[in-house]
Amino acid sequence: MDAWPIALAILLPVATALLAYIFRIRAARVLAVVVMAAGLMVSALALAGRGSFTYTPESVLGLPIDTLITILDLALLGYLVWIGLSMRRLSVVLLAGLQLAGLGYLEFWLRGSTPAVLPAEPAMVIDRLAVTMNLIISGVGSLVVLFALPYMDEFERRQKAMKTRQPRFFLFLLLFLGAMNGLVFSNNLLWLYFFWEATTFSSFMLITHTGAREALANGLRALWMNLLGGLAFVLALIFLARNAHIVSLRALAGWPLAGWPGWRGLPPIGSSPDLLLLPMGLLCFAAFTKAAQFPFQTWLTGAMVAPTPVSALLHSSTMVKAAVYLIIRLAPAFRGTTLGILVAVIGGFTFMAASTTAIGQANGKRVLAYSTIANLGLIIAMAGINTPQALSAALLIIIFHAISKALLFICVGTIEHGIRTRDIEEMEGLFYKMPMTTIITVVAMTSMMLPPFGVLIGKWLAIEASVRFPLLLPFVVLGSALTVVFWSKWLGRILTVSYHRKFRLEKLPLLISASMLVLAAAVVVASFGIASVFDFLAAPVVRGQFGIAGVVTPRADLATGMGEFIPWPIFLLIVLVLLAIPISFSRVKPADIRPPYLCGENAGEKPGTSFYSARDEINLTRTGNYYVTGVFGEASINRWAYPIAVGLLLLMIGVIKP
Amino acid sequence: MGFISTARVKSPWIMHFETGSCNGCAIEVFAALTPVYDLERFGILNTGNPKHADIMLVTGCVSFRAGRVLRNLYHQMPGPKAVVAIGVCALTGGIFHDCYNLAPGVDKVIPVDVYVPGCAARPEAIIAGTVMALDRLAGKAGPPNIAPGEPRRGLEEGRVVEIAPGNSDK
Amino acid sequence: MIGRTIATYGISPLWVTLATVVAAPAIGGLLTGIDRKLTARLQNRVGPPIWQPFHDLVKLWSKERITVNQVQLLYVYAHLFLMIASLVGLMLGQDLLMIFFIFAFSSVSLILGGFSVRSPYSRIGSQREIMQLMAYEPVLVLMAIGIYLATGSFFVHEIITSGNPLLYSLPLVFAAYAVILVVKLRKSPFDLSTAVHHVHQEVVKGLLTEYSGPYLGLIELANWYELVFLLALGGLFWATSLWGALLAAAVLFLFQVVVDTVSARVTWAWMLKFVWTVGLGLAAINIVWLYM
Amino acid sequence: MFEMLRTVMQNLFSRPATRLYPKEQREPFPSARGHIESVIENCIFCGLCQKRCPADCIVVDRAGKDWNLDPYRCIICGVCVEVCPTKAIVMSTYFRKPARMREPLTYHQEERGRPPKAKPGQDPGEAKDQM
Amino acid sequence: MPGRTVIPFGPQHPVFPEPLQLRLTMEEERVIDAVPALGYMHRGIEQLAQTKDYAQNVFLMERVCGICSFMHALCYCQSVESLLGIEAPPRARFMRTIQAELGRLQSHYLWLGLVADACGFESLFMQAWRNREMIMDCQEAVSGSRVTISTCAIGGCRRDWDDGVLQELTRRLDDVERSMDAIAPVFFEDPLVKQRTVGAGIITKQEATLLGAVGPVARASGIVEDMRRLGYAAYDELDFKPVVETSCDSYARMIVRLRETFQAINLIRQALKKMPAGEVLNKWKGTPEGEAISRVEQPRGELMYYIRSNGGKNPERLRIRTPTLSNIPSLVKMLKGSRLSDVPVIALSIDSCISCTER
Amino acid sequence: MIDNVVPVTRETLLAEAQRLADGGQRLISATAIDQGEYLEILYHFDKDLKLTHLKLEVKPGEEVPSISRVYFCAFIPENELKDLFGINISNIVIDYQGKFFLEDEAPRTPLLKSKPPEQGDPREVAR
Numbered sequence A: 001m002d003a004w005p006i007a008l009a010i011l012l013p014v015a016t017a018l019l020a021y022i023f024r025i026r027a028a029r030v031l032a033v034v035v036m037a038a039g040l041m042v043s044a045l046a047l048a049g050r051g052s053f054t055y056t057p058e059s060v061l062g063l064p065i066d067t068l069i070t071i072l073d074l075a076l077l078g079y080l081v082w083i084g085l086s087m088r089r090l091s092v093v094l095l096a097g098l099q100l101a102g103l104g105y106l107e108f109w110l111r112g113s114t115p116a117v118l119p120a121e122p123a124m125v126i127d128r129l130a131v132t133m134n135l136i137i138s139g140v141g142s143l144v145v146l147f148a149l150p151y152m153d154e155f156e157r158r159q160k161a162m163k164t165r166q167p168r169f170f171l172f173l174l175l176f177l178g179a180m181n182g183l184v185f186s187n188n189l190l191w192l193y194f195f196w197e198a199t200t201f202s203s204f205m206l207i208t209h210t211g212a213r214e215a216l217a218n219g220l221r222a223l224w225m226n227l228l229g230g231l232a233f234v235l236a237l238i239f240l241a242r243n244a245h246i247v248s249l250r251a252l253a254g255w256p257l258a259g260w261p262g263w264r265g266l267p268p269i270g271s272s273p274d275l276l277l278l279p280m281g282l283l284c285f286a287a288f289t290k291a292a293q294f295p296f297q298t299w300l301t302g303a304m305v306a307p308t309p310v311s312a313l314l315h316s317s318t319m320v321k322a323a324v325y326l327i328i329r330l331a332p333a334f335r336g337t338t339l340g341i342l343v344a345v346i347g348g349f350t351f352m353a354a355s356t357t358a359i360g361q362a363n364g365k366r367v368l369a370y371s372t373i374a375n376l377g378l379i380i381a382m383a384g385i386n387t388p389q390a391l392s393a394a395l396l397i398i399i400f401h402a403i404s405k406a407l408l409f410i411c412v413g414t415i416e417h418g419i420r421t422r423d424i425e426e427m428e429g430l431f432y433k434m435p436m437t438t439i440i441t442v443v444a445m446t447s448m449m450l451p452p453f454g455v456l457i458g459k460w461l462a463i464e465a466s467v468r469f470p471l472l473l474p475f476v477v478l479g480s481a482l483t484v485v486f487w488s489k490w491l492g493r494i495l496t497v498s499y500h501r502k503f504r505l506e507k508l509p510l511l512i513s514a515s516m517l518v519l520a521a522a523v524v525v526a527s528f529g530i531a532s533v534f535d536f537l538a539a540p541v542v543r544g545q546f547g548i549a550g551v552v553t554p555r556a557d558l559a560t561g562m563g564e565f566i567p568w569p570i571f572l573l574i575v576l577v578l579l580a581i582p583i584s585f586s587r588v589k590p591a592d593i594r595p596p597y598l599c600g601e602n603a604g605e606k607p608g609t610s611f612y613s614a615r616d617e618i619n620l621t622r623t624g625n626y627y628v629t630g631v632f633g634e635a636s637i638n639r640w641a642y643p644i645a646v647g648l649l650l651l652m653i654g655v656i657k658p
Numbered sequence B: 001m002g003f004i005s006t007a008r009v010k011s012p013w014i015m016h017f018e019t020g021s022c023n024g025c026a027i028e029v030f031a032a033l034t035p036v037y038d039l040e041r042f043g044i045l046n047t048g049n050p051k052h053a054d055i056m057l058v059t060g061c062v063s064f065r066a067g068r069v070l071r072n073l074y075h076q077m078p079g080p081k082a083v084v085a086i087g088v089c090a091l092t093g094g095i096f097h098d099c100y101n102l103a104p105g106v107d108k109v110i111p112v113d114v115y116v117p118g119c120a121a122r123p124e125a126i127i128a129g130t131v132m133a134l135d136r137l138a139g140k141a142g143p144p145n146i147a148p149g150e151p152r153r154g155l156e157e158g159r160v161v162e163i164a165p166g167n168s169d170k
Numbered sequence C: 001m002i003g004r005t006i007a008t009y010g011i012s013p014l015w016v017t018l019a020t021v022v023a024a025p026a027i028g029g030l031l032t033g034i035d036r037k038l039t040a041r042l043q044n045r046v047g048p049p050i051w052q053p054f055h056d057l058v059k060l061w062s063k064e065r066i067t068v069n070q071v072q073l074l075y076v077y078a079h080l081f082l083m084i085a086s087l088v089g090l091m092l093g094q095d096l097l098m099i100f101f102i103f104a105f106s107s108v109s110l111i112l113g114g115f116s117v118r119s120p121y122s123r124i125g126s127q128r129e130i131m132q133l134m135a136y137e138p139v140l141v142l143m144a145i146g147i148y149l150a151t152g153s154f155f156v157h158e159i160i161t162s163g164n165p166l167l168y169s170l171p172l173v174f175a176a177y178a179v180i181l182v183v184k185l186r187k188s189p190f191d192l193s194t195a196v197h198h199v200h201q202e203v204v205k206g207l208l209t210e211y212s213g214p215y216l217g218l219i220e221l222a223n224w225y226e227l228v229f230l231l232a233l234g235g236l237f238w239a240t241s242l243w244g245a246l247l248a249a250a251v252l253f254l255f256q257v258v259v260d261t262v263s264a265r266v267t268w269a270w271m272l273k274f275v276w277t278v279g280l281g282l283a284a285i286n287i288v289w290l291y292m
Numbered sequence D: 001m002f003e004m005l006r007t008v009m010q011n012l013f014s015r016p017a018t019r020l021y022p023k024e025q026r027e028p029f030p031s032a033r034g035h036i037e038s039v040i041e042n043c044i045f046c047g048l049c050q051k052r053c054p055a056d057c058i059v060v061d062r063a064g065k066d067w068n069l070d071p072y073r074c075i076i077c078g079v080c081v082e083v084c085p086t087k088a089i090v091m092s093t094y095f096r097k098p099a100r101m102r103e104p105l106t107y108h109q110e111e112r113g114r115p116p117k118a119k120p121g122q123d124p125g126e127a128k129d130q131m
Numbered sequence E: 001m002p003g004r005t006v007i008p009f010g011p012q013h014p015v016f017p018e019p020l021q022l023r024l025t026m027e028e029e030r031v032i033d034a035v036p037a038l039g040y041m042h043r044g045i046e047q048l049a050q051t052k053d054y055a056q057n058v059f060l061m062e063r064v065c066g067i068c069s070f071m072h073a074l075c076y077c078q079s080v081e082s083l084l085g086i087e088a089p090p091r092a093r094f095m096r097t098i099q100a101e102l103g104r105l106q107s108h109y110l111w112l113g114l115v116a117d118a119c120g121f122e123s124l125f126m127q128a129w130r131n132r133e134m135i136m137d138c139q140e141a142v143s144g145s146r147v148t149i150s151t152c153a154i155g156g157c158r159r160d161w162d163d164g165v166l167q168e169l170t171r172r173l174d175d176v177e178r179s180m181d182a183i184a185p186v187f188f189e190d191p192l193v194k195q196r197t198v199g200a201g202i203i204t205k206q207e208a209t210l211l212g213a214v215g216p217v218a219r220a221s222g223i224v225e226d227m228r229r230l231g232y233a234a235y236d237e238l239d240f241k242p243v244v245e246t247s248c249d250s251y252a253r254m255i256v257r258l259r260e261t262f263q264a265i266n267l268i269r270q271a272l273k274k275m276p277a278g279e280v281l282n283k284w285k286g287t288p289e290g291e292a293i294s295r296v297e298q299p300r301g302e303l304m305y306y307i308r309s310n311g312g313k314n315p316e317r318l319r320i321r322t323p324t325l326s327n328i329p330s331l332v333k334m335l336k337g338s339r340l341s342d343v344p345v346i347a348l349s350i351d352s353c354i355s356c357t358e359r
Numbered sequence F: 001m002i003d004n005v006v007p008v009t010r011e012t013l014l015a016e017a018q019r020l021a022d023g024g025q026r027l028i029s030a031t032a033i034d035q036g037e038y039l040e041i042l043y044h045f046d047k048d049l050k051l052t053h054l055k056l057e058v059k060p061g062e063e064v065p066s067i068s069r070v071y072f073c074a075f076i077p078e079n080e081l082k083d084l085f086g087i088n089i090s091n092i093v094i095d096y097q098g099k100f101f102l103e104d105e106a107p108r109t110p111l112l113k114s115k116p117p118e119q120g121d122p123r124e125v126a127r
Helices: A003-020 A026-047 A066-084 A090-113 A126-158 A166-185 A189-207 A212-244 A247-252 A271-289 A298-305 A308-316 A320-336 A338-359 A363-387 A388-419 A435-449 A454-468 A473-495 A510-528 A530-546 A568-587 A634-656 B002-011 B026-032 B064-076 B085-093 B121-138 C001-008 C013-042 C052-062 C072-091 C096-115 C122-149 C156-161 C172-184 C212-238 C242-262 C269-292 D002-012 D048-052 D079-083 E044-048 E053-060 E070-082 E090-118 E120-144 E165-189 E191-195 E206-211 E215-220 E250-274 E323-335 E340-349 E354-358 F014-024 F072-085 F124-125
Strands: A054-055 A122-127 A612-613 A617-620 B013-018 B055-059 B083-086 B114-116 D035-038 D058-061 D064-070 D088-091 D104-106 D117-120 E004-009 E021-027 E030-037 E290-298 E299-312 E315-320 F003-008 F027-032 F039-047 F050-058 F063-065 F089-090
Touching: A003 A026, A003 A126, A003 A166, A026 A126, A026 A166, A026 E070, A054 B002, A054 C072, A066 A090, A066 A189, A090 A212, A122 A126, A122 A166, A122 F014, A126 A166, A126 A308, A126 A320, A126 A388, A126 A510, A126 A530, A126 C172, A166 A189, A166 A308, A166 A320, A189 A212, A189 A247, A189 A271, A189 A298, A189 A308, A189 A320, A212 A271, A247 A271, A247 A320, A247 C269, A247 E290, A247 F027, A271 A320, A271 A338, A271 A568, A271 A634, A298 A308, A298 A363, A308 A320, A308 A363, A308 A388, A320 A338, A320 A363, A320 A388, A338 A473, A338 A634, A363 A388, A363 A454, A363 A473, A388 A435, A388 A454, A388 A510, A435 A473, A454 A473, A454 A510, A454 A530, A454 C096, A454 C122, A473 C096, A473 C122, A510 A530, A568 A617, A568 B055, A612 E004, A612 E030, A617 E004, B002 B121, B002 C052, B013 B026, B013 B064, B026 B055, B026 B083, B026 B121, B026 F039, B055 B064, B055 B085, B055 B121, B064 D035, B083 B085, B083 B121, B085 E290, B114 B121, C013 C072, C013 C212, C052 C212, C052 F124, C072 C096, C072 C172, C072 C212, C096 C156, C096 C212, C096 E120, C122 C156, C122 C172, C122 C269, C122 D058, C122 E004, C156 C212, C172 C212, C172 C242, C172 D048, C172 E354, C212 C242, C212 F050, C242 E120, D002 E120, D002 E165, D035 D064, D048 D058, D079 D088, D088 F072, D104 E250, D104 E354, E021 E340, E030 E120, E030 E340, E044 E053, E044 E315, E053 E070, E070 E090, E070 E299, E090 E120, E090 E165, E090 E250, E120 E165, E165 E191, E165 E250, E191 E250, E215 E250, E215 E323, E250 E340, E299 E323, E299 F027, E299 F039, E315 E323, E323 E340, E323 E354, E323 F027, E323 F072, F003 F014, F014 F050, F014 F063, F027 F072, F072 F089
Parallel strands: B013 B055, B055 B083, B083 B114, F003 F050, F063 F089
Antiparallel strands: A054 A122, A612 A617, D035 D088, D058 D064, D064 D104, D104 D117, E004 E021, E021 E030, E290 E299, E299 E315, F027 F039, F039 F050
């Protein structure tokens, strides 16, 4: 059977989730998760090995899948309404209720009164874009889940939880994996919508996992913001069904707007293409909420209260990627329209604003969150302008950001458990406490901002792609310059090596070090072989849309018509420098090590860190990082970022008004 | 002179530390850097940082606290290094040799290469002394002078104080 | 420029690389010497001989090798090698943006070197250097974009061979570049992160405080490469003729020397404000003009 | 900045203010206090200089006919020159040159009229003829 | 939360010519606490003075501070003179005035150079110090020594000047004034210098009184306080008005000192014109008894000597209150809330002289 | 030779200082003189070039209240007195505990002619 990898990708996590929830034994859970991870990777590789194909499952256990999904959808929304009621949150009740109503309208009234969905459209389309996403979800996602196993043990030990809540935790975490795989395979918009809401739901359940007051508040905020997007989604669905009889993503994306000779798709059915602007805009709006674009960024930063695997999986590498995935899918349709430019500008603005805000953050996870938001913004911006190079940039950033950011979250989670804080200020001298974690963190951070790593090459491509878009350009330029700032500050802090101390490797659980090492290796290998990665994953997508690749790989590098990035000489240089480590270590003798300059007043046992001051007291010297909260603090950024972001959104709504 | 010695002699970077004289010599050291005397024409830079310095110019009669600092600074200079004691205070304590808070003479704390007498030493004398100290950098000088007697105490333990804002008001 | 020579005569990149690696420090050292001599004369002093920087370098290399920790050397090597790499990239006519990114990596490794020790001065210097990085990086990228808009390519070898001198179409970008040149060379009024020569700084020597002897020598060497790199970049603005390129570089060089002598140091907040308004503003105006 | 620009430009085109010290030496002011020297043959070992010296750098050994001076403690105030009844101490206008060792000087009066002999260290004398 | 930074600022620091430590606690670069640590230059001159006789003490007091050494000698001599009940001859009083003002000039030029250096304005430092060298030549011409000039004695001056010296002085003063005219506008108007000094280290008039500020610090805060109005030496016969500014910041302190340099040149010219001929030293005998206070206006502010004698060979108690000692509390106040980059400028703006302070 | 001397006691010192502060007087300094039996402390004030002095006599080891709450600037001369004479001054705003000028190696209370009181040494108390 053709479809076993698909079934495996969606159903295996769901089944494992239920197993983990029912059988509350740790060993069983570990075994199940490990088996699942292996299965997911096998399925992902199997899918990657095949060409594009479509697939329409008919029924599961005798139930027609359409019906099953409708039932589950309604149940999910109903449950969300109940959550809103029990938590006394009007906005949640209202938004979920409205969706429920809209969905009911769509399913029961509209379906009866309009012609059926075109039978030619398959429910699932597995093309290279879906494969890419699937690889990320199944590969990176599995590693994060594996990391979660020992992490949650330690987490609960530190929370001093009386009763373990891990079964519940893994239930939602794994359900989410399945939903995510379903989302990227779905072509039927109703299915897509279901999986979309399922990710919203599991995100909420995971954010509120600890049940603490702050977690509940932040979870509810995430919920209502995502539900707002869901409502937009439903509205778009109703509109499409009513006016265009389209419930397929491929058909929707195939619509040429503004006279562009579009994708070889289906002919329009009885309506003007301009009408599609509205659902298109609504779907983009839904994607903005899910991708936490300004002004919706607060839910993602708030979601950082969740245990770190959640942040790593949901809020950096996969769930938020669902949003940019949707926009990339829609991009062919609105290319060259004002809507496209506005999407690009909103994304670009978020890129810049989030990068700016990250400078003012001292909390490690919040920095990661803002960096995630920024990168999503950049991807959306690239999707918005949607030229061959821009699309290539978007895809490269999706891939490399997912790996690097998941690795970073894992590192920060490990660090947090090692030193009991996620405050960057406290991470000084980390190298002595956790040398391995530190080195891997350094690799991950470097890969986020410096050549020759993938994310930076993506940014390079993004800058070259946006050269012809003056409205977007300033944001991209400023954002990429600011990115270096917060990463270097953090890097500097953890790389501080104190005066005269011995260190040894820390002991980490096997699964943690394994997932870290695998991801770190993936970062380096993928960056080194960026040409192959591009050729295999991104180029077919670009070629599928444009017929040309836009970026070629002549010398194991990336070349556009206007520029070229050759990463391997830089790798060579880095290796050369790394070779100097043993030399430098062997040449430095203990007598050569002198305390740092403290105006001559070095004091104490460790003359490197303390000095004599008034009354001959010995003071510890320390240096805090600069956050310049007066300029880069959230409050000061939001003062100008909110009005601009809201203005841009209003502008977008103004443009899509039918 | 070899290639390296030439470079060392042509590029002596200095730092200055004042250990408690009347400032006269300290200001004359500064004066030697200014256009009228311009030490930089010998390649001399006033780095103000022991880690970059080749020659330390010491003025003043070395109070106990300053002696502690002086020793640290000397330790932090990379070799080959030279010390020039400037002014009679730095040499023997001068008029202050009887004061209670001094270990008069720089050579009681760190080895000294050149003594520049004067009260205050003139900029010309400082230049001459610095030039004389170049022999040490070129590797031609004999061992530097250390005053006989007990070595001064080095770094020692003390109370560690965490800084809280405004703890000066306690 | 050498890049054009390759484009025209097809000289092997290996020779270009070798020539760059060897010739750049000689030129950079000499320019540094001229800088110091000229500064001294502007201050009514005699000043050091112009080959003084070479004495300094040899002396630094012959000094005792002392460090604060074992890894300091690593950052210096990274800084130096990447600096050479960006210069070689420029000479080989590579993608300007890529060159800038490598250049940024080089600066970041120096910053990390400053951070790697627990010395407050070194780390404050590094923090300030980050602020400087933040100030000049967007201007550099905008400059690359302006050059692309004027010539249609990011490749240096194509920029050189394309028609008119860039100065005609990018005069304001050239002015913006002159501003960030001062920032990048850490000359007064923007000598915030470290002190050049005998300037006395509140952060002592900033991020170079803890580097001494041979390590400092390597950084000095990297500074020479950097000087040549930045001036060559300035020469790009009139790259159609060799004399034009030299003139543009000379103008920039003299500009920064004179500015250095006639200004006081500013605070980093002011620097950021100034570079982002004046530098970015000038570049942006020029680019908007190119779009129109 | 422009005020300064004018000044530095003037500087560029005028001669540097630098005195090229070792190469060119300025004649000291006639009243300059460089260092003190003993004309030991005039000394009557009255001990007035020792008594009035603020820095206690002169020790007069009447019995041994030694006049001891620690030039590295002398603050060159000139009091001894003023109080000396026989003008046996004179003020030179040249500064005392730097030295590698610091040892007190001893002037010994062999017999009146004989030239002085310094021991054990050589009198470093004047800087002028050294550089 | 921004991290807190604790650094030692000094004792050995490139911007401080003297050892003074400030323990700075900062948030980013904003100073929230500054604690001065002294004792690097304490010698114990007050104790040493009790072991030396009155004439020797003149030379000791000169070496309290090398920059304003003449003022210390003058103040000490005045206090002993008032114990003895004698006065310096008129010519000596004018000579003292001229030397006091010369000292003020060189001290202020020195300071202007240092503050330019602290602002990172290297060429201005060089220019200020080049001008200072002209004053140093004047000092050397009149006294034979550049720094500790040793011309003051109890009862007058040690040595008279001939006409050649006076002509030399007049000629050199013209040179100084000319070259100072060239760089004074830089201090007054240069936008970058102003940017560094205006608004830095504000201390209001009320604060200044309570903090005991003296000299240019007090005068920059609008307090008319100048010990020269006491009329010691020949100041009662000269025409001058204390220089007062009201903007209370480092800029005002800079301007006060700058204007005082021109005032000093003017005062020297006046004194040269009015200087009578005659004796310069009144001989004195015996041992003084009782207690006396003498105050003079040093370049840094009010200097006070309290002397008590019980008729012995040596003073029983000699108390030196130097101006910097009084200005350090103001410094502590000023530093709080300032930026790290302004710390050198502010610390110098009180013209700290640590060797005075600690004696 | 000096006039305007107001004798005060340890009890009235603060009130007198406050009175002078209210009158706009500026604190110049404080001077201690060792008189053998007792220590004489003179506080010098100035207003419009006119001097006022407060004169306090204390026995060795007696506690003297600090006027640094009234005049912040008094902390410097008071710390100095503590260092050089070993006077037990309490409640100084910034108390250097006898290590203002002198560090451990220096002689204690160098300006005191008699032997310093054993219990009153601030540096010992601080330990």
